[in-house]
Amino acid sequence: DAGVTQSPTHLIKTRGQQVTLRCSPKSGHDTVSWYQQALGQGPQFIFQYYEEEERQRGNFPDRFSGHQFPNYSSELNVNALLLGDSALYLCASSLAERSYGYTFGSGTRLTVV
Amino acid sequence: QQQVKQSPQSLIVQKGGISIINCAYENTAFDYFPWYQQFPGKGPALLIAIRPDVSEKKEGRFTISFNKSAKQFSLHIMDSQPGDSATYFCAASSTGTYKYIFGTGTRLKVLA
Numbered sequence: 001d002a003g004v005t006q007s008p009t010h011l012i013k014t015r016g017q018q019v020t021l022r023c024s025p026k027s028g029h030d031t032v033s034w035y036q037q038a039l040g041q042g043p044q045f046i047f048q049y050y051e052e053e054e055r056q057r058g059n060f061p062d063r064f065s066g067h068q069f070p071n072y073s074s075e076l077n078v079n080a081l082l083l084g085d086s087a088l089y090l091c092a093s094s095l096a097e098r099s100y101g102y103t104f105g106s107g108t109r110l111t112v113v
Numbered sequence: 114q115q116q117v118k119q120s121p122q123s124l125i126v127q128k129g130g131i132s133i134i135n136c137a138y139e140n141t142a143f144d145y146f147p148w149y150q151q152f153p154g155k156g157p158a159l160l161i162a163i164r165p166d167v168s169e170k171k172e173g174r175f176t177i178s179f180n181k182s183a184k185q186f187s188l189h190i191m192d193s194q195p196g197d198s199a200t201y202f203c204a205a206s207s208t209g210t211y212k213y214i215f216g217t218g219t220r221l222k223v224l225a
Binding site for chain 1: 159211
């Protein structure tokens with residue numbers, strides 16, 4: 001039973017560019033959340049998708065957007081990249097009921113130069 | 114009020130010792146407190162979680178102690194092993210929201 005799969009694992013982009021990160025949730029999970037983890041910090045909530053809709057959003061600018069597909073997989077898009085966007089981006093899947101807890105992927109390491 | 118404060122930032126323990134990591138919160142609406150373990154290059158993995166209706170929860174060598182009046186909770190790792198060397202995060206969330214608020218992490222090193 002595959003866990004949460006994220007791609008790519010590493011990515012280097014230039015300031016001002018756009019990037020798309022992808023996530024396949026754990027089998028049986030229907031909800032996908034995205035977190036940003038800066039070096040040496042805890043993960044920060046970006047947003048959560050359920051039933052192909054953004055259900056809740058954290059304190060991130062509109063440059064961060066997402067999508068969830070009918071098969072529950074998800075994309076995170078970041079436009080107009082800034083140096084400060086360099087971080088590990090984590091996808092977490094869960095069942096709609098929060099209490100079941102997240103299963104995290106290994107993340108995508110984004111470096112903006 | 115949305116913060117979860119975690120301490121210490123780093124911890125070194127001898128093999129077989131007890132590792133203790135503490136977290137404090139302000140938001141009394143928080144009602145779910147998980148602990149995550151993260152190895153380098155990996156995503157966080159759920160270790161153990163507790164709700165405020167119990168004061169302690171134990172799973173193997175890992176125990177969460179919860180003090181509702183003090184708004185504090187802690188993770189105890191008994192008989193710490195070198196394989197426990199990782200970064201540990203506490204987190205909190207509340208009913209009606211879907212996000213977790215994470216602490217800043219504790220880097221644990223267990224010496225062989």
